[in-house]
Amino acid sequence: MLNDKDTHVSKLSSKEASYFIGKDKMAVVLSALASGNRINLTEALEPLHPADIADLIEQLSTTDRARFIRLYDNEFYGDILSEIDEHIREQVISELNPDVLAEAVRDLESDDVVDLVEDLEEKQKETILNALAEGDRVAVQSLLSYPEQSAGRLMQREVVMAPEHWSVGMAIDFLRNNANLPEQFYHIVLVDPRLHPVGNVSLGKLMSSKRSVLLKTIIEDAFQVIPADQDEADVAYAFNQYHLISAPVIDRENRVVGVITIDDAMVVLDEELEEDILLLAGVGGDSSVSDTILETVRGRLPWLAVNLVTAILASIVIAQFEETIAQFVALAILMPIIASMGGNAATQSLTMAVRAIATKDISSTNIGRVIRREIGVGVLTGLIFAFSMGLIGVIWFGTAMLGVVIALSMLINLIVANLAGTTIPVLLEKLEIDPALASGAFVTTVTDVVGFFAFLSIAGILLL
Amino acid sequence: MLNDKDTHVSKLSSKEASYFIGKDKMAVVLSALASGNRINLTEALEPLHPADIADLIEQLSTTDRARFIRLYDNEFYGDILSEIDEHIREQVISELNPDVLAEAVRDLESDDVVDLVEDLEEKQKETILNALAEGDRVAVQSLLSYPEQSAGRLMQREVVMAPEHWSVGMAIDFLRNNANLPEQFYHIVLVDPRLHPVGNVSLGKLMSSKRSVLLKTIIEDAFQVIPADQDEADVAYAFNQYHLISAPVIDRENRVVGVITIDDAMVVLDEELEEDILLLAGVGGDSSVSDTILETVRGRLPWLAVNLVTAILASIVIAQFEETIAQFVALAILMPIIASMGGNAATQSLTMAVRAIATKDISSTNIGRVIRREIGVGVLTGLIFAFSMGLIGVIWFGTAMLGVVIALSMLINLIVANLAGTTIPVLLEKLEIDPALASGAFVTTVTDVVGFFAFLSIAGILLL
Numbered sequence: 001m002l003n004d005k006d007t008h009v010s011k012l013s014s015k016e017a018s019y020f021i022g023k024d025k026m027a028v029v030l031s032a033l034a035s036g037n038r039i040n041l042t043e044a045l046e047p048l049h050p051a052d053i054a055d056l057i058e059q060l061s062t063t064d065r066a067r068f069i070r071l072y073d074n075e076f077y078g079d080i081l082s083e084i085d086e087h088i089r090e091q092v093i094s095e096l097n098p099d100v101l102a103e104a105v106r107d108l109e110s111d112d113v114v115d116l117v118e119d120l121e122e123k124q125k126e127t128i129l130n131a132l133a134e135g136d137r138v139a140v141q142s143l144l145s146y147p148e149q150s151a152g153r154l155m156q157r158e159v160v161m162a163p164e165h166w167s168v169g170m171a172i173d174f175l176r177n178n179a180n181l182p183e184q185f186y187h188i189v190l191v192d193p194r195l196h197p198v199g200n201v202s203l204g205k206l207m208s209s210k211r212s213v214l215l216k217t218i219i220e221d222a223f224q225v226i227p228a229d230q231d232e233a234d235v236a237y238a239f240n241q242y243h244l245i246s247a248p249v250i251d252r253e254n255r256v257v258g259v260i261t262i263d264d265a266m267v268v269l270d271e272e273l274e275e276d277i278l279l280l281a282g283v284g285g286d287s288s289v290s291d292t293i294l295e296t297v298r299g300r301l302p303w304l305a306v307n308l309v310t311a312i313l314a315s316i317v318i319a320q321f322e323e324t325i326a327q328f329v330a331l332a333i334l335m336p337i338i339a340s341m342g343g344n345a346a347t348q349s350l351t352m353a354v355r356a357i358a359t360k361d362i363s364s365t366n367i368g369r370v371i372r373r374e375i376g377v378g379v380l381t382g383l384i385f386a387f388s389m390g391l392i393g394v395i396w397f398g399t400a401m402l403g404v405v406i407a408l409s410m411l412i413n414l415i416v417a418n419l420a421g422t423t424i425p426v427l428l429e430k431l432e433i434d435p436a437l438a439s440g441a442f443v444t445t446v447t448d449v450v451g452f453f454a455f456l457s458i459a460g461i462l463l464l
Numbered sequence: 465m466l467n468d469k470d471t472h473v474s475k476l477s478s479k480e481a482s483y484f485i486g487k488d489k490m491a492v493v494l495s496a497l498a499s500g501n502r503i504n505l506t507e508a509l510e511p512l513h514p515a516d517i518a519d520l521i522e523q524l525s526t527t528d529r530a531r532f533i534r535l536y537d538n539e540f541y542g543d544i545l546s547e548i549d550e551h552i553r554e555q556v557i558s559e560l561n562p563d564v565l566a567e568a569v570r571d572l573e574s575d576d577v578v579d580l581v582e583d584l585e586e587k588q589k590e591t592i593l594n595a596l597a598e599g600d601r602v603a604v605q606s607l608l609s610y611p612e613q614s615a616g617r618l619m620q621r622e623v624v625m626a627p628e629h630w631s632v633g634m635a636i637d638f639l640r641n642n643a644n645l646p647e648q649f650y651h652i653v654l655v656d657p658r659l660h661p662v663g664n665v666s667l668g669k670l671m672s673s674k675r676s677v678l679l680k681t682i683i684e685d686a687f688q689v690i691p692a693d694q695d696e697a698d699v700a701y702a703f704n705q706y707h708l709i710s711a712p713v714i715d716r717e718n719r720v721v722g723v724i725t726i727d728d729a730m731v732v733l734d735e736e737l738e739e740d741i742l743l744l745a746g747v748g749g750d751s752s753v754s755d756t757i758l759e760t761v762r763g764r765l766p767w768l769a770v771n772l773v774t775a776i777l778a779s780i781v782i783a784q785f786e787e788t789i790a791q792f793v794a795l796a797i798l799m800p801i802i803a804s805m806g807g808n809a810a811t812q813s814l815t816m817a818v819r820a821i822a823t824k825d826i827s828s829t830n831i832g833r834v835i836r837r838e839i840g841v842g843v844l845t846g847l848i849f850a851f852s853m854g855l856i857g858v859i860w861f862g863t864a865m866l867g868v869v870i871a872l873s874m875l876i877n878l879i880v881a882n883l884a885g886t887t888i889p890v891l892l893e894k895l896e897i898d899p900a901l902a903s904g905a906f907v908t909t910v911t912d913v914v915g916f917f918a919f920l921s922i923a924g925i926l927l928l
Contacts, residue, residue: 021827023827023828026827026828026829030829049686049705049706051705051706051707052705055824055825058825059825059827059829059830060829060830061830061833160668172671175671175672176671178672179672181668181671181672182668183668183669184666184668184709185668186650186667186668186709202648203650203667203668203671204624204645204646204647204648204649204650204667205647207636207639207640207645207667208639208642208643208645222513239730240730240731240734241513241515241516242513242515243515243727244727245648245650245709245725245726245727261709262709262726262727262730263707263708263709263726265730266703266704266726266729266730266733267704269730269733269734270704270733270737273734273737273738273741274737274819274823276741277737277740277741277744277815277819278815278816278819280741280744280745280815281744281811281812281814281815281816282808282811282812283812283815283816287816288825289816289817289820289825289826289830289834289837290825290830291837292837293837293840293841293844294844296837296841297841297844297845300809300812300841300845301845301848303808303812304805304808304809304812304845304849307804307805307808308801308805308849308852308853310804311800311801311804311805312801312856314800314801314804315797315798315800315801318796318797318800319797322793322797325789325793325796325797326790326793329786329789329790329796331796332782332789332793332795332796332799333779333782333783333786333789334779335796335799335800336775336778336779336782336799336800336803336912336916337772337775337776337778337779339800339803339804340771340774340775340778340803340908340912341768341771341772341775343807344746344767344768344771345764345768347745347746348745348746348747348764348767348768350745351741351742351744351745351747352742352745352747352751352753353753355738355741355742356753359738360519361519361522361523361752361753361754362753363485363487363490363523364487364490365490365494365523365524366523366524366525366753366754369525370753373753373755373756373757373760376757377757377760377761377764380757380758380761381761381764381765381768384765385768385772388772389772392776444804448800448804452800
């Protein structure tokens, strides 16, 4: 292990620090897979972290992956399994030798087993649960009894606790004489006689305090308890907002039932933001580059279908002005500019609003101000582009009135776009609909319909 | 502090757990501000975490904020300052009583001061640095000498180190007799005689091991060292990928110069993802709902301007088909549908590609497969919408050939959209241009130009 140091240092300090699986490494793996050379494969993977091995497996083609599973076989340990993307996990589990699978799973901590099995099909879940020792199975099943995506699913059950009246010396002696401490812990949770959590004492603080000091006098400032049924997104928010390292989880009677550490909260934060990015783009929130074509189409089709309906609505608006367009084909040429600018401005304010809602930066206190600000932005950008595009229109088509039509409708469309982009996500949030999921369709409809209607009706009035 | 427990518990377990500053709390604060009642204000804020007080200050209007700063004054402590959004920070610092500011800053750890001052104007930065004690100022200036957004700016300089040959007993005695341990630390960094890091020993593991055990036999599996000049985004990636809790930072000679903890890495991860969301939406990466109208316009204008150019390009394409449109106004009515579907499909695949690049899920191994997958998705969705929209077109306008025109151009446009959405971000990444920043404009241009051209030229051939 000591010799690993140089590898790590050079790996991270090189220019390609960002790519942990280099091309060369991948080439060695692919050639070992092609030739069925187990020793070369094992040697190539030996220095890699399980998270990187998992990434490597994800990037293989389905057939190479099957080959990999057969060849790597006995080396396949639990941490690789729990790092593998859930889209790939089912293939790996179904193709892995059952004995290897059983052994791999027995290596894992109970919270990692929960994470591993919760999205599996019932049959695979059974296989894995049956591979566990009796005690571990009970622990996993008890964690699985908490709602999906709740704090209960995230927590580990092993908590280091101490009575609130203990001194530093008593705590140190307790730790030194306890053979069953968890692998990872950073705080001692102080509890009252009813097991209600009272505060956290960090191990660092414990080590630097005199034996006679009372634990309750050195508890951390940042202390939050997490109800077991709290949504994991709120857990991640609390860890990020309050810079928590670990937090005790409580049941409905306020008793400590587990502990969540920041590394798990960080994974959730990452997933939540990733999901919002995908939803805002109209891609299913759990999409992945390793999905098959059919899975991908299934994830994207609903959004495209909604968009088709929206686009047809816009076309129906345009159809009302068929005669106007027939007389001035220039209108058809310029229409996309109005729609496109409105769509872009709406996406800008919509995204700001969706994120501000997610980070709790919009509240009843400032919502009025935010909306007024967006209208101001709409007016200002509207004026800028009304003027510039109006000018372009006049020069391009040589009709002054056409410039006025473009300018007026650009102004109206940008104001409406900013207004809709901000108010629609806020309204959806009030209706308890995920604004990241649904805002896009509504906002596009409003800007398209208003944009085309404004442009063509103003044209009808001023040009005919 | 012990009595806070119930407040925390009820705060988190209530339905409004997600809103840490309730409406009622805000109402009390606003009325205290209006009446200038310092006692009510202080009382209302007393139970709040500095991060929540900072959020509250951000949500106030500029005038209420000025009032708040005057009234809260002496209570204003350093942690609130360092939690405040950088957009608001300058106002707060310039309006805060200089003595209060100096005192607030002296409370902070050196890495928090760095975070506080790095984005300030030179003059405010000077004021704050001058408020620090000599030793702290030197520490802060030395951290500021690292490049912006580098590991060096994130780290704290206080590291708990031990020689690699020490035993558990020696380490415990060292910690117990050291009066100057940092406030927060989770690992002891083992170093060789040249101060090169060799491994991390967690405090938990230390406490549960016998005195005679050698430290190097109980080092953590997950160990990464971070070069001081590494980009903070890569630091956040490493923490998330390898589930690190803390990692030593090294200089160019591989000597330990500091340590980064996961809570700081989590903040960076959050900021990076947030920035990508905003960039993908064409909003400046550091935009905030608390920006003024002018700041907002400045952030959004470049993207809107680029979009205008793109849209004009599309219009120029349409203009080439002026006569075709004049004969079939139905084309003008249906044009937006083709453009809108192409734009949506492109956004979908573009977002997937940008995220996969950021999470290192696309590599030279699977890029070919990903592109083939996207083409497949384009063909399949293209066929579905070619059929459905073709049918709608025939029914709507009663011309069979028009249906064929729509169907063919829909198919072409969706394939091109998926192809461009995937390849353009990958190409930009190769050219070392941030794909989240620049992909949108290029992809939109391609889909708009190809979409309109395909639709109108096919129409010209088949309908005339």
